[in-house]
Amino acid sequence: MNGYVLQRLLGAVPVLFGVTVLAFLFVRMIPGDPARNIAGERANEEILAQVRRVHGLDEPLPAQYARFLGRIAQGDLGTSLQTNEPVTREIAARFPATIELTLCAVLLATVIGVALGIVASLRPGSVLDLVTMGGALVGVSLPVFCLGYVLIIAVGDHMPYAGRLDEGLRDGFAPRTPFYLVEALVRGEWAALRSVVAHLALPALALSTVPLAVVARITRSSMLEVLSQDYVRTARAKGLSRAAVVLRHALRNATIPIVTVLGVQTGYLLGGAVLTETVFAWPGLGRFVVTAIGERDYPAIQGGVLLFATTFVLVNLLVDVLYARLDPRVRLGGTS
Amino acid sequence: MTPRAPLLPLVACALLLAGCPQGPSSPTTPGPAEGEGPSVSLDGLTDALPSDGEPRRGGTLIFGRGADTVSLDPADVTDGESVKAIEAIFDTLVRYEAGGTEVEPALATAWEVSDDRKTWTFTLREGVKFHDGTALDADAVVFSFERQRDPAHEFHQGEFVYWQDQFSFVTRVSKRDDRTVVFELDRPFVPFLTNLAMFTASIVSPAGFRVAKEKGVSPASQPVGTGPFKLADWRRGDAIVLEAFDDHWGGRPHLDKLVLRTIPDNNTRFELLKKGDLQAMDGLNLADVGLAAQAKDVTVLAQPGMNVAYLAFNNKRKPFDDPRVRQACAMALDLDRVAARIYYGLATPAANPLPPTLFGHHDDLRPRKQDREAAKKLLAEAGHPRGFKTTLWTMTNPRPYLPQPDKMAQYVKAALAQIGVEATIVPKEWASYLEEVQKAEHDMCFLGWTGDTGDPDNFLYVLLDKDNARVGSASNYSFYEDEVVHDLLGRARIEADPPRREALYRQAQEKIHADCPMVPLVHTTQVAAFRSKVRGFRLHPTGILDFRRTWLAE
Secondary structure (H helix, E strand, O other), X not given: OHHHHHHHHHHHHHHHHXXXXXXXXXXXXXXXXXXXXXXXXXXXXXXXXXXXXXXXXOOOHHHHHHHHXXXXXXXXXXXXXXXOOEXXXXXXXXXXXXXXXXXXXXXXXXXXXXXXXXXXXHOOOOHHHHHHHHHHHHHHHOOHHHHHHHHHHHXXXXXXXXXXXXXXXXXXXOOOOOOHHHHHHHHOOHHHHHHHHHHHHHHHHHHHHHHHHHHHHHHHHHHHHHHOOHHHHHHHHOOOOHHHHHHHHHHHHHHHHHHHHHHHXXXXXXXOOHHHHHHOOOOOHHHHHHHHHHHOOHHHHHHHHXXXXXXXXXXXXXXXXXXXXXXXXXXXXXOO | OOOOHXXXXXXXXXXXXXXXXXXXXXOOOOOOOOOOXXXXXXXXXXXXXXXXXXXXXXXXXXXXXXXXXXXXXXHHOOOHHHHHHHHHHOOOOEEEOOOOOOEEEOOEEEEEEOOOOOEEEEEEOOOOEOOOOOEOOHHHHHHHHHHXXXXXXXXXXOOXXXXXXXXXXXXXXXXXXXXXXXXXXXXXXXXXXXXXXOHHHOOOOHHHHHXXXXXXXXXXXXXXXXXXXXXXXXXXXXXEXXXXXXXXXXXXXXXXXXXXXXXXXXXXXXXXXXXXXXXXXXXXXXXXXXHHHXXXXXXXXXXXXXXXXXXXXXXXXXXXXXXXXXXXXXHOOOHHHHXXXXXXXXXXEOXXXXXXXXXXXOOOOOOOOOOHHHHHHHHHHOOOOOOEEEEEEEEOOOEOOEOOHHHHHHHHHHHHHOOOEEEEEEEEOHHHHHHHHHXXXXXXXXXXXXXXXXXXXXXXXXXXXXXXXXXXXXXXXXXXXXXXXXXXXXXXXXXXXXXXXXXXXXXXXXXXXXXXXXXXXXXXXXXXXXXXXXXXXXXXXXXXXXXXXXXXXX
16 A cells, blocks of 8 residues: 555656646746736836846746756745745645635535435435436536625625634634644634634535535436445345445445545645635635736746646545545555 | 637636736626716715714724735835835835825935935934834935845845836935935936835835844845834735834824735625725725715725826827827727716826826816817828728736726727727737737737826826837837927926926927827726725825724724
8 A cells, every 4th residue: 555655656756747847838838928027017128137137037948947847856936926935935825725625615515415416316316306416507507706696695794705714813813824724623712713614614615516516416326326236235135224225335335436526626626716716805826826827927837736736646646545445346556 | 719719718717816916906797888887976975084083092994905915025016005015014205295296204304405406315203113123214214225226235136126217317325324314316306206205215124124034034024114004914815914003103003903905806895895894995896886885884985096098009100100190090089988988987088198186287188079070081181081900909907097998999999990990909918918019019009007106207208208119118108209298308307496397298298189199098086995984094196095094983
């Protein structure tokens, strides 16, 4: 198992190397001059030349790339052209917010999605099934900004819908890490925890609709397949309760496609949920990277892309490890 | 498909969500289509909140805005969102009077200028403290300017765009004694004193820079000034928390805390204000201003903005090298309609590039009246009896002076079609727009300008002097190179006598109006909304947010 993980991690190195090349080249292929964006409307040619010199934008591309790669080796993603802060610091300030939001959304999607999927699969073609799957279709199709506004208008008077924590609670809580949810839990700060959860609720709900709907549909079809198998009939025949059959025997075998979908969805969401972050003023990473693209902030875009790629690789690895846990037939490591 | 097509989804997201760094204006709610815009009446809207009654000390004011601050190094920022925080944290030697652009003493209590107007001597205020407890002295002032001017300075880290733009004529800043600082200029430059009131001339604590250096952090994230508020916390992408500075020389602000929160979406921000989670905001959707004015417990402030949106003709290219063609195109437009329909009444039709609130504005000039027949006649005289084909470049991102660039482009295209000019709209994303129009390959393009200093030089010289019409690095996007205007603007820069200076600017504006190198379209109205319990705040033409005397009523 450990050998497998190590092997996979090593295998990710060429992938990420490829990502650095693509990220580096792609950002430079977008029309637009970062120096112009930094220096603003009033900059003259001398200022632009100076900006390019200061940030090494006047060097030949191979030299720039070599510097980029050399820095990555030291855990340095360069300096943001816009803010003059290290990109690692900019990302570190925002990624935790994205992680907490994503995990909450995925949790909602899993719990509700799986439950709905099971319910629908038990009576295929019934009204319940039609309603659930119809709802799932709406969930997949509903744009987040639309749902977001609906939520704000419907329950916004009673729920917070912007930011991560009540401004009035900040001084008392004084978070020491950017992981508010975890920190409030660990420190037992219940008032802060309530506020953090309340602030998470609407954005997480809005963000969860797409994965929730996907999970519900996959769960249903996967369950339908499993429920028609012989061993399920056997389990029923030997007199097990219906709940035991469904939850212990069928669900476990239906999980693999669900985990696959969840993995992919989590990967997407960790890339920053730009629309949700915008509607709910959530200070996450997605908006930062989109702004960086608009500003042609090369190091910030490269750093963001590299982080997303790494996240995806890691999530995929986690999914594969989970397969082995869920299905004893799956052997990790290949050669047997 | 253009080669750029694969990027469009990204670009669209960026446009939709990021807005522009200079102004929060995410266009998530499209307004009514052209022709049905509800015009907002500005009657009854003032530019100041009431300041009657005994100020109440304490409380937190949360101000919602569209984007976060980029940097808190006052000498090295160019975006409006950074300036909002900088103005609270720092002071300048002189500052703008409340509600106007005349300067008054701040960190300097007195100043004098030599007869040749090339040496300025400033006397510093006694007993001023920085947030780190160190005292303001001549060394700090010299440090604040020399680090921008001298490339060999230990803390010359940054681009210092404004220094090159506004202070490049300063040859040396030196200390005469602890309370006296001398600026030496290589030529007389009248707007110098006004420029000193700009955020870029903020006085920073040298000790603050050294501490930051020792800690290995950027001074731009740990600013130390003498201003009414000090930085308590900066949560990137989320909020800047400022606390009252007890030892401010002008007296402690009434508020305990001022929080600048980033709420990127205009609709969400407005909802938060109505709910009471925010006490103030800017960046209302134009279409929401009327709603805000009627909302319960909300007060809307409005003031003519110090800006201009314009349609530049490329004077270097045919057929726009002929003034008759330019005048004809100008006569195709109805600026009243533009102001009413595209800006929902939150703009004033422009006669000059200079906003009417500024010194030197020529009040007798009027926008050209819409007259299609006369326009067609002019075109025929210029040799285009059947009109011509041309291009109209526009940015796709909203700008503070042009919140709906697409609608504006469609209107102008339709209006020009009426006189036989067939314009193809060429949309470009903002990040590459400036670069491309500087190459002078456009026929017509939209642009605008927001003034920094309130000096006419900051508009006319920047936008229309031939010095700034160099292809590749222009700010005169009309590429208008008129010797008479160049001479007038150059003389006005060094003319110390206000009436004579004003006369020079009037002459320049008359010549510009006649030549019609561009069509000044509108001056956009500056709008902000507050909870009604906020007291003691006034809009400033430069967009400065001054919360020194603001308080929250019960």
